[in-house]
Amino acid sequence: MAVIAGRVCVTVVLLVCVLGGQALDLLMGTTTSGNSPSTPRVRCRCASYPNVTLCSWPEPPHHPPTHYVATYSERHRQSVTKHCHLIQPGSSSSDLISASSSSSDRLWHCHMPSLKLLTDYIINVTAVYSGRSSFHLSSFMLEDIVKPDPPVDVTVSPRDSKHLLVQWSPPPTWAHLDIFPLKYQIKYQRESRGIPRSYNLGPIESNKVVLKMKPGAYLFQVCAKELLNLGECSDWSSPVKITIPRTR
Secondary structure (H helix, E strand, O other): OEEEEOOEEEEEEEOOOOOOOOOEEEEEEEEEOOOOOOOOOOEEEEEEOOOEEEEEEEOOOOOOOOEEEEEEEEOOOOOOOEEOEEEOOOOHHHHHHHOOOOOOOOEEEEEEOOOOOOOEEEEEEEEEEOOEEEEEEEEEEHHHOEOOOOOEEEEEEEOOOOEEEEEEEOOOOOOOOOOOOEEEEEEEEEOOOOOOEEEEEOHHHOOEEEEEOOOEEEEEEEEEEEOOOOOOOOOOOOOEEEEEOOOO
């Protein structure tokens, strides 16, 4: 829907769609007196359930300096609104967050501490400059946006001529392993050909597994997921290569 009066244009787009495991985009719009800033493309993630929740969006590449206002509230208590703690691209806090992110964009982050479990939240991110603005309004529940950081310190070593030992450490950002354990999935494939295969593990096996493999060069990666299947698996860890020689 668009309304034009003189040089002022108000555009509102209503999105009604439910995507399992994703934040629900409720409303996006712009209010302009000329060229408007890009509508923030906001994505939310809980990297350490339940108290490390970040909503992030890329900094637009070719716009004047933009001021952001980010607020959030419980969906059924929208009159009680809180301001996010904003983290700018290039800050020391942003560098630590971006180190675990696969995105190449310069990202703004909105940190929301101590959110409640099993509660719908609404976040409103508004980009403002020179009297112009655009906004993104989303709804999410913590349990739907859980996504740990990838496991670290992945190593693969031969046990004998037919078996490999795969070991890793849980993501250091996952703060409550004793209360909210992680489970893991291993992906491996031949370096030059072959279909990727996976091996699912629960938390009981600790952080290692022995696999029987045929001779060849392989790439191994590991991802982490909350034990009760909340949200989604982490991004894959960096690949580790190992070659099993043929025996004579």
